[in-house]
Amino acid sequence: MEKLESKQMVAMEDNNDHIEGEHLKVATGILARLGEELTPDPDQGIMELVRNSYDADATDCVIEIIVEATNRTSLLISDNGEGMDYHNIKHGWLVLGKSRKSEYLLTKKGRIPVGDKGLGRLAALRMGKEAILISRPASEPGIEYEVCLDWDKYDTVEFLEDVKLDIKRRVTDKSSGIEILITDLRIPLNRREIERLARHILLLSDPFSNATGFNPSLIAPGYDDIERKVRNAYFDEAEYHLIAEVNGSGIADVRVVDWKGSVRWHTENLNPEKQFSTVAARFDLWVFLLDSKTFSSRNATKKEVKEWLKVVGGVHLYQRHLRVRPYGDSGHDWLEMNLSRVKSPEERPSTNTSIGRVILQEADERLVQKTDRMGFIENDAFHELKRFAKEALDWMAKMRLKEAEARRAKERQDSTSSVKRRTEKLDEIIKAQLPDDKQIIVKKAIEEYKRAVGRETEALREDLQLYRSLATAGTTSAVFAHEASKPATQIEKVSEIIKIRGEKAFGQQYSLIGKQVELIRKSAQSLRSFASLPLYLLKRDKRRGGNVNVHDVIEAMRMLFGPFLENSKILLNLEFVDSVPFVVGSVALLEAIIANLITNTINAFKVEGARTTGRQVTVRTLLSGEKVLIQVMDNALGIVDIDLDEIWLPGRTTFADGTGFGLSIVRDAVNDLSGKVYAIPQGEMGGAEFTVELPIAGGNGA
Amino acid sequence: MVHKPIEHPSLKIDRVAVIDDDEKEIEIAVWQIEDAGLEPVVITGPFENIDDLMAKIMSSAQAALCDHRLNPYGYATFNGASLVARLYENKVPAILITQYNEMDTAVSIREWRRHIPVLLPRHQATSETIVKGFEKCLSELFGNIHLNRKPHRVLLRIDNLTQDGGENVIDAFLPGWDFQRAVRFPAALIQCEIEPKVGQYLFAKVNIGSVDPDELFFFDFEVAPEPEEDDGLA
Numbered sequence: 056m057e058k059l060e061s062k063q064m065v066a067m068e069d070n071n072d073h074i075e076g077e078h079l080k081v082a083t084g085i086l087a088r089l090g091e092e093l094t095p096d097p098d099q100g101i102m103e104l105v106r107n108s109y110d111a112d113a114t115d116c117v118i119e120i121i122v123e124a125t126n127r128t129s130l131l132i133s134d135n136g137e138g139m140d141y142h143n144i145k146h147g148w149l150v151l152g153k154s155r156k157s158e159y160l161l162t163k164k165g166r167i168p169v170g171d172k173g174l175g176r177l178a179a180l181r182m183g184k185e186a187i188l189i190s191r192p193a194s195e196p197g198i199e200y201e202v203c204l205d206w207d208k209y210d211t212v213e214f215l216e217d218v219k220l221d222i223k224r225r226v227t228d229k230s231s232g233i234e235i236l237i238t239d240l241r242i243p244l245n246r247r248e249i250e251r252l253a254r255h256i257l258l259l260s261d262p263f264s265n266a267t268g269f270n271p272s273l274i275a276p277g278y279d280d281i282e283r284k285v286r287n288a289y290f291d292e293a294e295y296h297l298i299a300e301v302n303g304s305g306i307a308d309v310r311v312v313d314w315k316g317s318v319r320w321h322t323e324n325l326n327p328e329k330q331f332s333t334v335a336a337r338f339d340l341w342v343f344l345l346d347s348k349t350f351s352s353r354n355a356t357k358k359e360v361k362e363w364l365k366v367v368g369g370v371h372l373y374q375r376h377l378r379v380r381p382y383g384d385s386g387h388d389w390l391e392m393n394l395s396r397v398k399s400p401e402e403r404p405s406t407n408t409s410i411g412r413v414i415l416q417e418a419d420e421r422l423v424q425k426t427d428r429m430g431f432i433e434n435d436a437f438h439e440l441k442r443f444a445k446e447a448l449d450w451m452a453k454m455r456l457k458e459a460e461a462r463r464a465k466e467r468q469d470s471t472s473s474v475k476r477r478t479e480k481l482d483e484i485i486k487a488q489l490p491d492d493k494q495i496i497v498k499k500a501i502e503e504y505k506r507a508v509g510r511e512t513e514a515l516r517e518d519l520q521l522y523r524s525l526a527t528a529g530t531t532s533a534v535f536a537h538e539a540s541k542p543a544t545q546i547e548k549v550s551e552i553i554k555i556r557g558e559k560a561f562g563q564q565y566s567l568i569g570k571q572v573e574l575i576r577k578s579a580q581s582l583r584s585f586a587s588l589p590l591y592l593l594k595r596d597k598r599r600g601g602n603v604n605v606h607d608v609i610e611a612m613r614m615l616f617g618p619f620l621e622n623s624k625i626l627l628n629l630e631f632v633d634s635v636p637f638v639v640g641s642v643a644l645l646e647a648i649i650a651n652l653i654t655n656t657i658n659a660f661k662v663e664g665a666r667t668t669g670r671q672v673t674v675r676t677l678l679s680g681e682k683v684l685i686q687v688m689d690n691a692l693g694i695v696d697i698d699l700d701e702i703w704l705p706g707r708t709t710f711a712d713g714t715g716f717g718l719s720i721v722r723d724a725v726n727d728l729s730g731k732v733y734a735i736p737q738g739e740m741g742g743a744e745f746t747v748e749l750p751i752a753g754g755n756g757a
Numbered sequence: 758m759v760h761k762p763i764e765h766p767s768l769k770i771d772r773v774a775v776i777d778d779d780e781k782e783i784e785i786a787v788w789q790i791e792d793a794g795l796e797p798v799v800i801t802g803p804f805e806n807i808d809d810l811m812a813k814i815m816s817s818a819q820a821a822l823c824d825h826r827l828n829p830y831g832y833a834t835f836n837g838a839s840l841v842a843r844l845y846e847n848k849v850p851a852i853l854i855t856q857y858n859e860m861d862t863a864v865s866i867r868e869w870r871r872h873i874p875v876l877l878p879r880h881q882a883t884s885e886t887i888v889k890g891f892e893k894c895l896s897e898l899f900g901n902i903h904l905n906r907k908p909h910r911v912l913l914r915i916d917n918l919t920q921d922g923g924e925n926v927i928d929a930f931l932p933g934w935d936f937q938r939a940v941r942f943p944a945a946l947i948q949c950e951i952e953p954k955v956g957q958y959l960f961a962k963v964n965i966g967s968v969d970p971d972e973l974f975f976f977d978f979e980v981a982p983e984p985e986e987d988d989g990l991a
Contacts, residue, residue: 434983438956541856544880545781551883552788583880590860601916601928602937637937 083209090177098252100179104132105271111136112164120275128243133234138192151177183237193231200224249275259378289360293341299447300337305330309447320454325446333439334421338447340411342404370411381429390444402455536586543586546579584618602637602752603645605683609674612649623657630675636683639752640728647724651717652687652745658710659691683751688744694736761794765895772796774818778832786822792884802832820891821851842872850894854879862971863941864924870974908962915957927953934965940973947978
């Protein structure tokens, strides 16, 4: 071979000739590149094989995980579809990456093919040592073909075409269909992967209806349990059912039906100003109120519905009756329902309290799936589809919020007169039903009870008053800050001008007033920085959701609190972890946590007996798995004279001029960010130590 | 006061116009300009037409120190940012001063930021920073643009469409600047033939050399082509 090549080269050099018949070759390493490296999740590859069964008009497709005694695991996928003949195997199944995008012909059963480009399939086939295909074409009854891909053989050669494949033909008595056996899986499927696969299989064909006539199933350990959970539908227990339909002209009709089946709210044109330029689609969302009161009169228990939602919850997307991943997968909240709920928790469903589907109406080529089969290409039509679903959710939230506000107003009005009426009724009953001597005892007991309730109501009223005064203090301090910052800056600048001019005019003599002018400048500077605090905290775009850089927020708080800390002679140490942690939420929420913990520290040093020198506070960040820990600790006296559980309660404080709301706000803000907060009365530095634990957003930005 | 003009091969500054709606601020600015060795020229309002004010400034001074909010005490019907941008187009060095930096930079100032080389928060305005600011303006106006101010064509993704102070605004991620941090700008900056949508990718010219988000400016928006359906793997 080499000799021939060199002869040809010499011939070329001598005669200025050319060599014909060469072609590109493909190295065997490409199999891994296009297979397992492009589609790393085994379940995704397996789902491609299931989709092939759908395209082959199968009604059943069984995926079986076989664990042998030797602990070897194999995978068998079989269906009762049309099968493939010799030609289809040779020119279809054995050809990788051949696009079928122009083939929008319906199958014999009238299905629109969902087939792939062969790459996901490759990843699945390469999961084991061998992949054996047995195909029984419907066009040739009684005949079956077999072909075996032995992957080890590809490791011993250089190019793909160096491995010869035999397609065997033989007689069979089985009916048409396909069997694919993947032997000796390189990485055995663990329970979590099987569970994930089971969920995908169950949700693949719309579990909300039987329109597809396609039943994929899995034979694997633990599958029955998952299947039961998915198949148990609790749609009737939903409090609200949102039905939004956008037609081909981009007009969206939205209605919300309550659990009794009555239409609660309806709009025929969701956004008349800006219609949705996307494919015709229908969005259903069932919203559950997972509280004991709601479930007391229902058929299912709260626990059952909760478990069901845990498995199937989220908004799934169906195209041509089959589910498109990853929409609705765990952690893929494509309509940002959880984020919207964080921003405005009232009357908003989350993926844990709702289940939904978006069904795209028949073949519309404006939405195209990506090559790796994970979702649609994010083009205009897709963004508009998202906008349609999100605006429908916003509209429902707005309607529910309006109703909640009206309800609250009525409740406030009703409660006072209702208490009065019931008290009168109670007196009547006592008078009518009890003998005179018993009446006195009962009335006395009731009076005592009323006093106790009265005290509690009074305490709540005080809390409410305090919250209202804090809110008023917040709004007025913003106004004050806005007005005060200008004169404060003016004083600061005029003192600078006095200094410049004074030094020029009086030379040495200026030192007689220099210090006093400098004090004016510094005081004005402090005033300006105090005034900037509420304005900074109230900056509008801080309440916008997104990824928030934890270190940036802590740094900003250090700047903001600088003058306060300096006045109190507190040294603030920052100890940051090397990589930069981000959390999902808003700057305002994270600021609420840090600002209140720092304020708490400043107050802690004001307590009698607290040290006067060497005052220190440390703010530290640490990473722990998928969480970021923010620790705020000081060397004051720690948490004393109050139960640890009580520090989080509104209004509870041991500081003379504290409001008792700082730590309640910390707790609520941490909760909104799906985190946890702990306190240690006397921590590492001797004083109180708070640890806030928050989930990291999509890993660390280095 | 010793008179000490700012010299540049293309322009000499010795008279500076003071534009402000607050009399106390005018007085302070006058003192600061004097301390910088320049001659202050106070332009008294009110003005309903930006061209009238431009004409007054250009006929009496070579540079301007201009407050952003000119409306509260009834000085002008337009804001300082738009005035500074117009002066820039006429090669007049101008510094914009703002008291409410936090609130104004993302929207009402960003709209004109491309033509505002120097923005000084009021508390940072001193005779020294004013002189440095004019030097920076001169440098940019006559061709020497600082790296922080050089625009580059970059991709951005619209994350949110909302309102800020009654204005339609856009929050967008610029992966070429900082992929984790959204920047807000007024929707009015995008030419009307483009209808912005959440999730949409656009190209725009942005000075991504600046680290400070408040300094970013945007212009020349284009709709980015959609990703190709066939990425060559098929």
